Amino acid sequence: MRILFLGDVMGRSGRRAITERLAGLKARLKADFTIVNGENASGGMGLTGPHARLILDAGADCVTLGDHAFDQKDMLSFVAEEPRVLRPLNFAREAPGRGHRVFQDARGRKVLVVQALGQVFMKRPFDDPFSAVDQVLRAHPSGGLVQAAVVDFHAEATSEKMAMGHFCDGRASLVVGTHTHVPTADAQVLPRGTAYQSDAGMCGDYDSVIGMDKAEPMRRFLTGMGRDRFTPAEGEATLSGVLVVTDDRTGLATEIRPVRDGGRLQPGA
Amino acid sequence: MRILFLGDVMGRSGRRAITERLAGLKARLKADFTIVNGENASGGMGLTGPHARLILDAGADCVTLGDHAFDQKDMLSFVAEEPRVLRPLNFAREAPGRGHRVFQDARGRKVLVVQALGQVFMKRPFDDPFSAVDQVLRAHPSGGLVQAAVVDFHAEATSEKMAMGHFCDGRASLVVGTHTHVPTADAQVLPRGTAYQSDAGMCGDYDSVIGMDKAEPMRRFLTGMGRDRFTPAEGEATLSGVLVVTDDRTGLATEIRPVRDGGRLQPGA
Amino acid sequence: MRILFLGDVMGRSGRRAITERLAGLKARLKADFTIVNGENASGGMGLTGPHARLILDAGADCVTLGDHAFDQKDMLSFVAEEPRVLRPLNFAREAPGRGHRVFQDARGRKVLVVQALGQVFMKRPFDDPFSAVDQVLRAHPSGGLVQAAVVDFHAEATSEKMAMGHFCDGRASLVVGTHTHVPTADAQVLPRGTAYQSDAGMCGDYDSVIGMDKAEPMRRFLTGMGRDRFTPAEGEATLSGVLVVTDDRTGLATEIRPVRDGGRLQPGA
Amino acid sequence: MRILFLGDVMGRSGRRAITERLAGLKARLKADFTIVNGENASGGMGLTGPHARLILDAGADCVTLGDHAFDQKDMLSFVAEEPRVLRPLNFAREAPGRGHRVFQDARGRKVLVVQALGQVFMKRPFDDPFSAVDQVLRAHPSGGLVQAAVVDFHAEATSEKMAMGHFCDGRASLVVGTHTHVPTADAQVLPRGTAYQSDAGMCGDYDSVIGMDKAEPMRRFLTGMGRDRFTPAEGEATLSGVLVVTDDRTGLATEIRPVRDGGRLQPGA
Numbered sequence A, B, C, D: 001m002r003i004l005f006l007g008d009v010m011g012r013s014g015r016r017a018i019t020e021r022l023a024g025l026k027a028r029l030k031a032d033f034t035i036v037n038g039e040n041a042s043g044g045m046g047l048t049g050p051h052a053r054l055i056l057d058a059g060a061d062c063v064t065l066g067d068h069a070f071d072q073k074d075m076l077s078f079v080a081e082e083p084r085v086l087r088p089l090n091f092a093r094e095a096p097g098r099g100h101r102v103f104q105d106a107r108g109r110k111v112l113v114v115q116a117l118g119q120v121f122m123k124r125p126f127d128d129p130f131s132a133v134d135q136v137l138r139a140h141p142s143g144g145l146v147q148a149a150v151v152d153f154h155a156e157a158t159s160e161k162m163a164m165g166h167f168c169d170g171r172a173s174l175v176v177g178t179h180t181h182v183p184t185a186d187a188q189v190l191p192r193g194t195a196y197q198s199d200a201g202m203c204g205d206y207d208s209v210i211g212m213d214k215a216e217p218m219r220r221f222l223t224g225m226g227r228d229r230f231t232p233a234e235g236e237a238t239l240s241g242v243l244v245v246t247d248d249r250t251g252l253a254t255e256i257r258p259v260r261d262g263g264r265l266q267p268g269a
Ligand SMILES: [Fe+2]
Pocket: A008, A039, A040, A066, A179, A180, A181
């Protein structure tokens, strides 16, 4: 199976790139199943129901969220109604929606998607992601009832991300990080067959501060004092993520390829 | 000028790769000047004098450090004697050594190298890096007495790193991050001519947790309790960093190319 | 019932004060049951088995720990054998020992003791303490099979501590903080009958930096660079904590009194 | 000289207590000079010009701020015009206003007031407070041109606060912490004559979460998700702080007494 994963869609620039270019990218990469992280698609903070629908309509089979999951309050009800949108497993005990689900591709092959939040360097505390992911992976053994399994690990620290990769190695098709908004160049298939990249990067304008217009974040870094709200940068977005090729029998990866399309970043390998 | 920058050398695996392969890499890339971050070369924590000398002898013109600068206590005296080793500008008020220096390449062209520490998500507090770097760049205007200027920004958060890139844009040849031990795939020349990559990555074994043998860090993530010390992973290192091509007249970049050589990572673009 | 709770015993100075003065303090305060936090009794970092025994022999009915629970490795086996020593409920999934236990005073009255770790401003992440404490309190309703219930909330942030106080209000006899090593002056009985103080303070030398000899911590604050290990300050310790008077029928508090005995601090109210 | 220092005034409840009871408290304590921390007086976040004036009119000779200094935007201009309001020395390089000033009491005796922010566990990074305070104290030696010197150290960690106390010992009349909103019970005169208390506590309702109405902060701790804004609790405030008695010749302290007046807390010693 060929699975395309794209990182955090950032504001209007990111949404436009998804709307205009996702279909073509999927065709070019022959993607069977597509996952898009949407936690910053609405004004850079959270995801509204209409924007979630827009990403699904543009070709995503599944939309994941992150620490900004419910910044837009209508997501609290939307996520409960739209099973294709996942929030992190360990977001909060009473969060609506769910953190994993088994999807099907057009040919009926089953794909487990799971999302979890890291604990290191996050703005607020979350419960242990390792045991949460472990429980889901144990319930869906690779090469069993599901043909592929993808873990979106929404985390800051490279140490915690690499540890999650190794923790899932041999049990998932792909462990890919999100949250830092910068793609990493460490795509590899780990020793026991799980594809891994520390961060997918964002679908946003890379002439920015992690997708935000530079002026206000730089004012805060330079003067220690803010003045305005953050707003997403408006330049052309790079669609950024990975393509994984998996073996349907084992659920493991045979190849991982960085994907970067449009905007300022150099194209993926 | 062609400047090669390699990220954090990690333990014996990283040192061996530097010793055995740096000369060849420099030749292949036709590097005029080479900077290597050495903050983890000795047991993964800090840098001893002998290991600093080894990196210099292998072909580095300058060795930078980081938050682990003085984990090896002999560096406290070594850094004061060996001007080719720099510690961060804002490491501590009373730190020995210095945070910037003007070097010369073989043809006599001058290269300013500066290192600063970030403030976000670091284990201990450091003073503002922006004003520290600003002061040094103002004293060494690009296209003036120096032909090139490189800023090693040793920091965790992608937001702070991108902000530093824009802050130096048009004033430095290269702003490159270190510290996360994972290379990023966002190499670009910023609008006013400064080359930028959020992190150079490490020179170490990428089948690891940020260069450390997996067993102990994973035990800590999974059980919440440590048992042993961290030790560097021993597999073949990938040399990871960037090559920047600069214009001697302006001090600005005309090209930036990711460099990845050997080990598990896919070769640089 | 009259319950005495003393905060973090700090090194030799703290141990000596416990050995020499705890019996007298208990007699003077007519304490029926005594709990002592011992997480720093051994060199300021953790608690050895022999030092735990010393505190128990000096008159503690229960010894609680904290984030330093297993800094001394022999506690990993000792805690499993000595049921009077508790470690935090949410220390780590695989930690030996337990986080709560029902004790008896000399007259057979039952006292539940629970310890949990906070999540805010702690050096490493812990799982949610509120649901952990909730589960224990629900299983031991006040005025039921237990005559009193004490929660030692080992946490840094005053916000999280006050929230825990209110969360347990009407369900516990006492919620008392530990970990900051400084007693707070906010002793009160909360609206529904639970006694509360944000921090018990330490049993240690208050001419120090949180119980440690000043020289090294001040060197680190002032120069940004450490040189030696931390060692506990050796001046006379103040025994610091609270006395709670409870109603055996309801398990709620009728009075809370700060306790400070000896050393530099002004005596408790 | 008798100096009264009161901690963070919290919302309307705190303002009302200041307006109605500060004059009486000053009379009862025979205070010659009064300092009030006002960083939370306006809706719990920052201080407006009119509320600053209200505190000054109620009898404060000096109002200090904190990390919330400019949450209310009109303070950016007000602080520049009203020299009796101080913001932290190390708030930000480009912050308006100033971080220290020499005041006079009714008898013409000079009192230096300084405020600095801690670096440990704060929401954003600040530059080193030790060197900032050092510079001011060196310029105003005790027993010289000023008769007394007060340092308001707005910080979270007890370790950093105790270190600041010792750092100023023998050079200031009083080092008192603010920011945690809970008074500590460690008032003492340090070995070289500086009075010290880790935190002054707040002037606010102590049936709250650090002065805020319990409902919303508890919802966030318990469910991991917020719903509303924070609003200050409205119950009767305890005025909380310290009284220091100093020797005009040396500028050092002869006595420090905790002050707690009204509301839920037990009265000061
Ligand atoms: Fe994001």
